[in-house]
Amino acid sequence: MAGYESGLKVTQMTLALNLVIALLLGPLMAGVVRKFVRARLHSRQGPPVLQPFYDICKLLGKEDLRSSSSPIVDFAPIVVMAATITAALLTPMGMRSPLAGHGDLIVFVNLVTIAVVGTVMVGLSSASPYSLIGAAREIMMHIMVEPVLVICLIVAAVKAQSLLFWHMAEGATAGGMSISMVIATIAMLMAMQAQIGKQPFDIAEAETEVMGGAFVELSGPRLALFQWASFARQIVYASMLAAIFIPWGIDLAPPWNLGAHLLKLLGVYVLVGIVDVVHPRIRVEQAIKFFVIIIVLSLIGLGLAIGGY
Template sequence: MGMEFDVVKLGFSLAGIIILLFLPPYLDGIARRVKARLQYRRGPPLSQTWYDLQKLFSLPSVRSTRSALFTWAPYLALASSITAALLLPYGNIVPINIGFNLIVFFYVILMVSVLLMLAGLTVQSAFSHLGSAREMQIILTVEPLIAILYGVMAYNAGSLNIARIIAHLHLTPSLVLTYGVLAYALYVESGFVPFDIAEAEQEVIGGPLSEYSGRLLGVFYYAIHIKRFALLWFFISVLVLPWLGTIATSIKAVEVLALQFLLTLAAYPIIAALEATNARLRVDQVVKMNTRMFFAGVIILAMAFMGW
């Protein structure tokens, strides 16, 4: 029986690894296609993002600084994003299921943004420094909000383990509000339009990545795609999986994984539509919005402590 469980766990873990490594660029391809159709264009093939990454991977990188961090930051960011994705459930299996992994997930996914910011500061470029400064402002205003929302879910479920949180969430007014604010916070953290202020290609020519090229640029882009996937997969998991037991008690792990997969695919056209219909905000506007949402998060946390 134990060996059978190990085989099942290994199978779902491998499925999760395959999904997190290969799906994110295709999700970006879906977004590009949807935005093209909304603009009455045919758009690129769904594999175009993969083609772009493969092209970058095959090119040498021009290093504009001797800093070791400039070279290692993309690989550390990629390792952080992959680690974060492995902390999430695929079906009913979490590949890296350690205690308090919600805290680990929070920090390793944050490291992608931190490394992006630090990478931009290693070069002598005003565009890179400005992009890093913007990234820092976004981090300092949205991460406390995310921490509070994670805290609400952990308090509601009585655990800091993602799998246990999903299994023990209770529907309360504070949790419903948490879902709404969390969707906003993770959207900002993902850097989608109108919150892509750090890279702002029309203004700061790529921001922190303006001095990157070739293989290093491709690795950074790949890390960002996986980070976006991990945040979306996490949100879908905590939004849908806790209630499957009350909807269909006989649902199987394979069906749960298929549902996660399909909902992730379905979410990206919505994200693409939001990107195509919104203009980029100024950094001061985002800081104000994040600050207001932070105080809303504090109110939601107080509601959770009062049992609402």
């Protein structure tokens, strides 16, 4: 009984930790990058670090104006946020995830897809041409990025002989970085900009082209939920990269394992922020050619992993 209660407390602690990291650290890291990376590279002061929180709170208090009577607009933000939070609870964030034994790679990929489908459905439910174009671009980006994510995670699964993320992280730590894992890590790093929707791959939300894409006619609390879910999704992808493909520090004792994870997250965010500033947005056909190369690279890594390398 004592062991059960102890395990329950650990699960509750990691549950709260993952929620805090996804929902609070996501906007905070975005604010840090805007203030200390983007603004510095632009030689300006930049907005406050807490500006993403201010924006979310302001939107939550605004009137919810509607341009579409479709019920999809009402339910999609909730579905996207719920799918993103569940994906965060499956992701190792410095320590074993709270739902580690209740979901694996397949569940995670489905949750990510649900979040994308929710965004696309909002765009398609609007009559705005900008929203429709943004939804179409969102589908295209997902079709290009999803194979890279899945193949790289399969490489880690093959090496760990398990579909559970914690086993993948432990396997990468115990077995060291094999050739296949190094290739998968490079592919994940190259795809990270597109996974979190930053330049040069912010094609779906390009403000100067399609005015925010699928979100162009959203306002108030619904837009706030989408923005909050976007910040949380960025943390999920960055944590997946940090925990499985850069597994340094997960074998440390608490709280050092958490500190190591946060340092890796900061490094990923700074790298993404620098690329976001210095690299202009690319055209759709350029993105397709780029991701063909990354998919081929990740397939090479998968072949090496199956071969035992």
